[in-house]
Amino acid sequence: MQNFNQNISYTIYNLIAVLEDAKKGYLHASEKIKDSVLSLLMERYGYQRGRYSSELRKLINSMGTTAPVDKLTLSLLQRTWMDLKNTFKSGKKEQIIQGCIKAEETALENYGRAIDELEDNYEVRAVLLQQFNGIRTVLNTIKEYNRQHTQLA
Numbered sequence: 001m002q003n004f005n006q007n008i009s010y011t012i013y014n015l016i017a018v019l020e021d022a023k024k025g026y027l028h029a030s031e032k033i034k035d036s037v038l039s040l041l042m043e044r045y046g047y048q049r050g051r052y053s054s055e056l057r058k059l060i061n062s063m064g065t066t067a068p069v070d071k072l073t074l075s076l077l078q079r080t081w082m083d084l085k086n087t088f089k090s091g092k093k094e095q096i097i098q099g100c101i102k103a104e105e106t107a108l109e110n111y112g113r114a115i116d117e118l119e120d121n122y123e124v125r126a127v128l129l130q131q132f133n134g135i136r137t138v139l140n141t142i143k144e145y146n147r148q149h150t151q152l153a
Helices: 002-032 036-063 071-089 093-117 122-152
Strands: none
Touching: 002 036, 002 093, 002 122, 036 093, 036 122, 093 122
């Protein structure tokens, strides 16, 4: 049982790392972008990722397990964060939107894998599915915003 919880813990800690990375990215983007509506959306998405991270931390703590995020995951996240930071540095709306779309698609892939891995744990799976749907909604909102503003240009 402890090994089973440890596997769940490891999977969730990787998602927490992804969420924390996304939170930083969105909050940074909200400060750099000149479009006030998009800036507000980015800020809200950053806080949403922070809430998701907190939910997963509470879930892990309730299971009484711990798992450090491995060095490979941290190096990949650092590389992703640096790519996003460079994208956001320019403050160009189109680049920021494309960076966010790519990050959200990657997050959905990570969540999909985690949901598949944890298919027998209904409590954890329910939380992950709820967050997955929230991330998908954000992705669809960003794509629609981009589509509307591309048409206006």
